[in-house]
Amino acid sequence: MSTDKTKYLEWLCGTLRAVQKPGRYIGSEIGATIKDPNKTEVKVALAFPDVYEIGMSYMGFKILYNIVNAIPYASAERVFAPWTDMEAHMRESNIVLRSLENHIPLNQFDVAGFTLQYEMSYTNILNMLELGGIEVKSKDRKRNSPFVVGGGPNAFNPEPLWEFFDFFVIGDGENVTPQIIEILRDWKKTAATRRALLKEVAKLDGVYVPEFYTVHYFKDGTIRSVEPTEDTAKMPIRKSIVKEIETIPYPIITPIPWIESVHDRGSVEIFRGCNRGCRFCSAGFIYRPVRERCTDTIISIVDGILKHSGYGEVSLTSLSSGDYTNIVTLIETLLKKYENKNISISLPSLRMDSFSVKLAEMISSVKKTGFTFAPEAATQRLRNAINKTITEKDIWESITAALEKGWRTLKFYFMIGLPTEESEDIEAMIEMIKKVDSVGKEITRRRIKINLTISPFIPKPHTPFQWREQASTKYIRETEIHIFESLRAKRNIKIGRRDENLSLMEGVISRGDRKVSKLIYTAWKLGAKFDGWTEMFDIQKWMKAFKLTQLEPSFYTRRRAYTEVLPWDHIDSGLKRNFLIEEDQKAEKGITTPDCRGGKCTDCGICPTFKTYLKLKGQFYG
Numbered sequence: 001m002s003t004d005k006t007k008y009l010e011w012l013c014g015t016l017r018a019v020q021k022p023g024r025y026i027g028s029e030i031g032a033t034i035k036d037p038n039k040t041e042v043k044v045a046l047a048f049p050d051v052y053e054i055g056m057s058y059m060g061f062k063i064l065y066n067i068v069n070a071i072p073y074a075s076a077e078r079v080f081a082p083w084t085d086m087e088a089h090m091r092e093s094n095i096v097l098r099s100l101e102n103h104i105p106l107n108q109f110d111v112a113g114f115t116l117q118y119e120m121s122y123t124n125i126l127n128m129l130e131l132g133g134i135e136v137k138s139k140d141r142k143r144n145s146p147f148v149v150g151g152g153p154n155a156f157n158p159e160p161l162w163e164f165f166d167f168f169v170i171g172d173g174e175n176v177t178p179q180i181i182e183i184l185r186d187w188k189k190t191a192a193t194r195r196a197l198l199k200e201v202a203k204l205d206g207v208y209v210p211e212f213y214t215v216h217y218f219k220d221g222t223i224r225s226v227e228p229t230e231d232t233a234k235m236p237i238r239k240s241i242v243k244e245i246e247t248i249p250y251p252i253i254t255p256i257p258w259i260e261s262v263h264d265r266g267s268v269e270i271f272r273g274c275n276r277g278c279r280f281c282s283a284g285f286i287y288r289p290v291r292e293r294c295t296d297t298i299i300s301i302v303d304g305i306l307k308h309s310g311y312g313e314v315s316l317t318s319l320s321s322g323d324y325t326n327i328v329t330l331i332e333t334l335l336k337k338y339e340n341k342n343i344s345i346s347l348p349s350l351r352m353d354s355f356s357v358k359l360a361e362m363i364s365s366v367k368k369t370g371f372t373f374a375p376e377a378a379t380q381r382l383r384n385a386i387n388k389t390i391t392e393k394d395i396w397e398s399i400t401a402a403l404e405k406g407w408r409t410l411k412f413y414f415m416i417g418l419p420t421e422e423s424e425d426i427e428a429m430i431e432m433i434k435k436v437d438s439v440g441k442e443i444t445r446r447r448i449k450i451n452l453t454i455s456p457f458i459p460k461p462h463t464p465f466q467w468r469e470q471a472s473t474k475y476i477r478e479t480e481i482h483i484f485e486s487l488r489a490k491r492n493i494k495i496g497r498r499d500e501n502l503s504l505m506e507g508v509i510s511r512g513d514r515k516v517s518k519l520i521y522t523a524w525k526l527g528a529k530f531d532g533w534t535e536m537f538d539i540q541k542w543m544k545a546f547k548l549t550q551l552e553p554s555f556y557t558r559r560r561a562y563t564e565v566l567p568w569d570h571i572d573s574g575l576k577r578n579f580l581i582e583e584d585q586k587a588e589k590g591i592t593t594p595d596c597r598g599g600k601c602t603d604c605g606i607c608p609t610f611k612t613y614l615k616l617k618g619q620f621y622g
Contacts, residue, residue: 005103011093012103019085023258024052027100031308032255033069033076034101040075041188042181044068045099045109045146047079049124050532055080056255057263059317060152060173061115066251067177074181077101078255079112081124082131084530090131097131106132110184112146114165116154119509120502120532122161123524129164136521138166138211143194147184155208156239156286157461157568160512160520162210167198170206170571171239171286172272174248179204202232206240208571209233215514221555223513223565236572245272245291252304265313265346266305270298270330274319275595277602279387279587280376280415282460283319285580286573288606290597295326299333306343313344321347322356323597331362352390357401364405371402374413377421378428384590385420387583395432396439403440409449410436416479417457417471419587426479430486437490452487453496454480456503460510462573464583466566470507470557476500501539505531508556513567516556518549576605 016022028034037043046065048055055061055078068076077099082090090097096105106112112134114125126136129148135141138148150161151169158168169176180201187197202209212233216224228235242248250268257264271292274284293301302314314334318324334345345363350356352373360371375395377383383390402410414429433452440448456476459468477500487493509516523545530536546553560566562581579602583593596602 008095008098008103011095015086015089015093018089020083021052021259024080024083025086025100026258027078027103029100029255029258031253032101033065035069035075037075037102037104040073041185042071042074042111043104043109044074044076044111044113044181045079045104045106046076047106047112047114047125047128049081049114049121049128050118050530051083052080053257053259053261055115056257056261058115058117059267059269062251062254063248064113064173064177065254066249067174068181070249071178071181073185075101077104077109079106079128079132081121081128081530084536087127087131096133097128107134107146109146110188111149111180113149113151116150116152116158116161118532119154119160119506120537121530122509122520123528123531125161126164126521126524127529137163139163141166141194145194147194147197149180153283153286154510156282156571156573157510157512158208158210158571159215159514159567160509160516162514163517163521165210166194167201167207167209169240170208170237171573172206172242173240174242176204176206176240180207199230199232202230202234204240205238208237213570221515223567223569225565226570236570238572239286239574241574242272243291245269245293246297250293250297250301252301253308256309263315264311265315266302266309266311267315267317268298268301268305269293269318270316270321270324271318274323275597275602276320276323276389277387277583277593277595278376279385279464279583280418280457280460281319282463284463285575286462287319288574288604290323292325295330295333298330299337302334306338312342313346315346315348317348320349320351322350322359327359328362331359335362352395352398357398357405360402360407361405371407371409372411372413373398375432376413376415377418377425378414378432379425381590382418382421382425384592385587386415386418387587387592389592389594399436399439400443403443403448408444409451410440411451411453412436413453413455415455415457416483417476419457419465419468419584420590421471426482430483433487433493434490437493447492450490450493451496452483452493454483455498456500458503458507458510461566461568462571462575462580464580464587466511466580467560467562467564467584469559470504472557473500473504476503499534499537501542502531502534502537504553504557505539505542508553511556511567515549515551519545519551522548574606576603579604 065076068074079099098105129136134146147166149167150165151173155168155170183200198209201207212228212230214227214229218224271290273287273290275290278284352375376388380392459465459470480497484495523542526541526544528541593602
């Protein structure tokens with residue numbers, strides 16, 4: 001063991017008793033892959049810009065950890081954002097942020113790969129780079145500095161982070177990651193410049209190197225054009241796609257957290273993508289089309305996870321788990337297999353219909369938790385506008401069925417500030433919750449518990465609503481107060497809300513351009529970090545950053561014209577622009593678009609890439 005590592009471990013042991021959750025920092029978990037750093041040619045730090053227990057719940061993190069460590073000459077180690085108490089000790093003692101597996105300083109890796117899950121974690125990225133001894137801005141990095149790479153859903157608009165990242169992986173990372181590592185291994189054997197490596201990776205599907213593009217602006221601040229400046233820079237940058245997820249090894253043995261994680265259970269991705277077409281849902285558009293794992297494979301993965309983890313629960317995850325083709329057979333098989341072992345199966349994403357209640361009843365034999373409903377809007381008109389294709393009949397049949405089957409805690413999710421929303425929609429939401437309370441008492445003969453969560457609508461890139469205006473903080477605040485006041489007499493109803501200023505900032509960054517990178521940098525310099533945490537978010541720091549950078553929040557929350565060049569237009573998610581425009585116009589008219597798995601192609605644009613594959617699978621998408 002090196003003297004440097006020994007000193008660090010001595011410091012760590014002396015510091016752990018002074019921080020809130022020591023388990024965040026010690027590593028060496030059961031299931032961790034620890035390779036000899038002297039025997040690996042390419043070292044990858046998988047960095048999650050939030051605390052350990054959140055990052056350890058992220059499935060994509062585990063998939064990449066497994067893929068990189070399966071390469072004989074490469075290693076993947078995990079790095080998480082230290083909480084403020086640990087950061088204070090690190091800065092006081094001049095300790096560099098290190099990985100959990102071999103306690104290697106972040107600046108000694110070849111790649112620092114960040115997961116871009118949430119806009120309000122971006123200041124944490126800058127903080128981790130600084131704590132890890134890496135130059136925060138890409139232009140300042142030396143040849144031996146790590147390449148800072150971003151991936152995940154928010155990479156579909158990489159522009160707000162363009163100054164800080166060397167390149168981004170757009171879309172599925174499973175196939176392109178080994179290619180990047182091979183290029184990096186070959187590059188390390190030469191004396192070539194960083195730019196030479198960037199030119200090579202820019203040739204790969206889904207790789208975007210921001211410094212190879214120039215953005216031109218009009219005087220009003222809108223974008224005139226985006227132009228490539230290198231011959232290997234593609235235009236547009238098409239997302240990387242795994243056409244057959246059956247071919248991608250799924251992680252069975254993964255690190256088991258020392259402390260309780262946010263999702264403290266095993267998880268299996270049963271299919272990827274969703275064609276339901278809810279017009280507000282970013283994931284439903286950027287991860288198209290649907291690609292399913294076969295039932296036998298899923299069962300085999302569940303067996304492996306339970307064998308190697310000791311978990312008492314396995315989650316069958318997707319964007320809409322009830323839509324899995326053989327979901328009933330899958331659940332019945334798993335329940336029968338583990339009926340005497342106290343293993344519970346969970347479906348975290350179900351539609352609001354009687355079939356979902358049936359599925360929930362099937363899996364509730366071991367553990368019956370609250371039943372979650374996500375109508376998003378309370379009137380049929382508004383549900384049609386957002387393409388949430390459930391009817392009033394579906395809603396009340398599923399609520400009644402859940403109550404009759406024994407559920408006594410019901411959870412509801414609604415959005416406010418949706419396109420075409422009117423005051424009548426808000427009143428209908430209030431009346432629906434009151435009616436649920438009344439129906440619950442009638443069926444159960446006692447008060448049921450109702451948890452109501454209200455979230456402001458935020459327009460997202462690559463969705464039909466990407467051009468829409470975001471509701472003002474004043475409107476959101478007043479609407480939330482009205483809902484609270486209308487339901488405050490019902491003590492069995494618990495209402496959760498989201499800070500309207502936090503939603504404002506998420507909206508600004510979500511649809512931000514390259515100028516927003518200066519805003520993020522300035523806010524971080526002012527002390528912003530862990531902005532997604534209520535106790536840490538400080539809107540005043542962000543408002544000061546707006547003033548210092550001479551930017552206006554309203555410029556980014558405004559309605560966009562269909563003809564405007566959007567900051568992410570050079571990123572190709574596979575969807576036709578005209579399709580998204582037509583979907584936005586349908587919203588105005590209250591016209592729904594059915595799921596194309598029902599037989600009718602919606603001509604969204606994703607099919608040509610998958611035409612041959614889908615025919616082989618016996619599926620019809622047009």
